[in-house]
Amino acid sequence: MSTMAKLEGFRNEPFTDFRQEPARQAMEEAIARVKSEELRREIPLRIGGRDIFTDTKIHSINPGNLDETIGWVSKADRDLAEQAMQAALEAFESWKKVPPRERAQYLLKAAALMTERKHEFSALMVLEAGKNYAEADADTAEAIDFLNFYAREMIRLSEINETMPLTPVPGEQNRLTYIPLGVGVIIPPWNFPLAICVGMTSAAIVSGNTVLLKPASNTPVIAYKFAALMEEVGLPAGVLNFIPGSGGEVGDYLTTHPQTRFISFTGSKEVGLRISKLAAEPAPGQIWIKRLVAEMGGKDGIVVDETADLDAAAQAIVASAFGYQGQKCSAGSRALIVESVYDEVVEKVVRLTKQLEIGLPEENKAVGPVIDEASFRKILDYIEIGKQEGQLLAGGRQAEGNGYYIEPTVFAGVDGKARIMQEEIFGPVLAIGQAKDWREAIAMYNDTEFGLTGAFFSREEDRISEALETMHCGNLYINRKCTGALVGAHPFGGFNLSGTDSKAGGYDYLLLFTQAKLTSRKL
Ligand SMILES: NC(=O)c1ccc[n+]([C@@H]2O[C@H](COP(=O)([O-])OP(=O)(O)OC[C@H]3O[C@@H](n4cnc5c(N)ncnc54)[C@H](O)[C@@H]3O)[C@@H](O)[C@H]2O)c1
Numbered sequence: 001m002s003t004m005a006k007l008e009g010f011r012n013e014p015f016t017d018f019r020q021e022p023a024r025q026a027m028e029e030a031i032a033r034v035k036s037e038e039l040r041r042e043i044p045l046r047i048g049g050r051d052i053f054t055d056t057k058i059h060s061i062n063p064g065n066l067d068e069t070i071g072w073v074s075k076a077d078r079d080l081a082e083q084a085m086q087a088a089l090e091a092f093e094s095w096k097k098v099p100p101r102e103r104a105q106y107l108l109k110a111a112a113l114m115t116e117r118k119h120e121f122s123a124l125m126v127l128e129a130g131k132n133y134a135e136a137d138a139d140t141a142e143a144i145d146f147l148n149f150y151a152r153e154m155i156r157l158s159e160i161n162e163t164m165p166l167t168p169v170p171g172e173q174n175r176l177t178y179i180p181l182g183v184g185v186i187i188p189p190w191n192f193p194l195a196i197c198v199g200m201t202s203a204a205i206v207s208g209n210t211v212l213l214k215p216a217s218n219t220p221v222i223a224y225k226f227a228a229l230m231e232e233v234g235l236p237a238g239v240l241n242f243i244p245g246s247g248g249e250v251g252d253y254l255t256t257h258p259q260t261r262f263i264s265f266t267g268s269k270e271v272g273l274r275i276s277k278l279a280a281e282p283a284p285g286q287i288w289i290k291r292l293v294a295e296m297g298g299k300d301g302i303v304v305d306e307t308a309d310l311d312a313a314a315q316a317i318v319a320s321a322f323g324y325q326g327q328k329c330s331a332g333s334r335a336l337i338v339e340s341v342y343d344e345v346v347e348k349v350v351r352l353t354k355q356l357e358i359g360l361p362e363e364n365k366a367v368g369p370v371i372d373e374a375s376f377r378k379i380l381d382y383i384e385i386g387k388q389e390g391q392l393l394a395g396g397r398q399a400e401g402n403g404y405y406i407e408p409t410v411f412a413g414v415d416g417k418a419r420i421m422q423e424e425i426f427g428p429v430l431a432i433g434q435a436k437d438w439r440e441a442i443a444m445y446n447d448t449e450f451g452l453t454g455a456f457f458s459r460e461e462d463r464i465s466e467a468l469e470t471m472h473c474g475n476l477y478i479n480r481k482c483t484g485a486l487v488g489a490h491p492f493g494g495f496n497l498s499g500t501d502s503k504a505g506g507y508d509y510l511l512l513f514t515q516a517k518l519t520s521r522k523l
């Protein structure tokens with residue numbers, strides 16, 4: 001790899017405007033191409049640079065068209081997970097010595113290729129994850145951003161002694177160096193199947209670690225496309241090992257493995273807490289405390305006071321609740337509105353919700369399917385619970401289509417302690433509650449075990465200042481929706497049971513995948 005001459009400052013990859021006909025056409029063509037050239041393939045594991053095909057497979061299907069196979073993905077078992085661990089341990093010995101600038105080059109090259117083939121990556125997500133064009137495009141843009149951002153961050157950390165010198169001591173030469181940890185297990189979720197997978201993996205790799213990537217079982221084909229891209233840019237064999245498999249079997253095996261140095265997990269609270277517990281217990285022969293980064297669920301919400309721009313607030317509530325069918329950890333599944341404007345905001349939210357078109361993501365409808373049958377059943381169960389806990393004002397049923405379609409659903413008059421106000425549903429279900437004033441609305445917002453994203457709508461500066469201090473969450477937004485964090489601009493991570501607040505896309509993130517070594521030399 002050639003060393004880099006001059007690197008421009010980081011800028012976010014722009015989103016595509018699909019209202020423009022050429023952009024829409026380009027995406028339609030990419031979907032047609034992916035359908036004819038990339039679907040229904042047998043996808044291997046990649047261990048130490050070798051393809052391994054297994055008899056047992058994950059059958060990845062299109063959640064919006066259940067007859068469409070996306071791919072047949074080989075599945076690792078414990079033996080293969082162990083082979084991957086050995087390959088990663090071996091590769092670590094050489095990868096850790098590759099200079100940071102050189103490691104960063106692999107990410108920059110991958111970012112450039114992904115940018116060239118942007119619609120191809122997005123098209124595969126439209127089909128495998130059920131994202132509409134804008135949601136898939138934002139996912140790919142975020143993946144490109146992570147690659148570009150973490151490459152630059154690794155270079156910055158490697159030059160830290162120049163930019164943040166240690167306090168000088170006469171007669172000593174002191175240096176701080178961020179060195180890698182070892183072999184890490186990367187466990188991403190399916191809901192940002194490219195962005196989060198790429199972000200978690202590339203951060204660990206560029207920091208000098210080698211990894212075992214266990215993709216989410218609903219979206220392994222897009223994860224493989226990323227793994228293949230890293231090979232295309234020449235990443236040495238064994239640095240990124242691709243091992244799809246059952247969370248219970250492969251996940252537990254690697255979580256408890258004595259040579260696992262760190263685990264980077266993004267997913268549900270339940271699985272995150274299980275990993276946290278298992279990883280805390282040292283295995284025989286283990287000589288470190290495993291480092292755990294765990295980003296988990298949310299019960300995010302939007303607070304609206306009586307001075308707010310109510311149209312903007314209603315639009316933000318609908319976008320936050322129903323973007324990607326409410327399947328974002330940042331989804332605004334609660335709205336807390338002061339009583340004097342409650343009826344007006346509810347009426348606006350219901351009207352906007354009823355305008356949302358439901359249908360096939362490849363036809364770019366606003367609302368597509370939820371990810372799988374288990375989610376579909378769980379969400380419909382929560383809707384039944386909601387009917388006991390609030391007033392159903394929109395949706396409330398399965399929608400038509402050969403997939404897991406559910407109508408965007410709004411419940412109003414929901415008590416702050418109700419289950420649909422407290423539990424993460426992870427689907428297109430919004431619970432609206434009424435507060436006597438804005439302080440009570442904030443108290444209702446804070447009354448949760450989570451603390452990921454939130455938004456406050458008001459025109460009063462004093463209230464905004466107070467809300468900025470009192471709303472307890474990792475990502476708090478004023479007068480805008482609570483989804484859509486941008487890499488570098490809105491470092492992302494939550495409080496409480498939303499996780500370890502690792503701040504993906506932020507300036508502290510790579511520190512989680514390194515250990516700082518201080519050397520002091522007497523002159
Ligand atoms: N905080 C964030 O940044 C963030 C971002 C995206 C999603 N999420 C959360 O993720 C959840 C949705 O994603 P999901 O359904 O994929 O979550 P999940 O917890 O079911 O699965 C996440 C990953 O963990 C794996 N897994 C399952 N059991 C395991 C085990 N015992 N050991 C190791 N790995 C195991 C899965 O295969 C998958 O790859 C939601 O709760 C959402 O809020 C959080």
Ligand SMILES: N[C@@H](CCC=O)C(=O)O
Pocket residue numbers: 191192327328329330482483484485486492
């Ligand atoms: N970072 C994304 C959410 C990721 C979790 O699902 C957002 O800000 O909307």
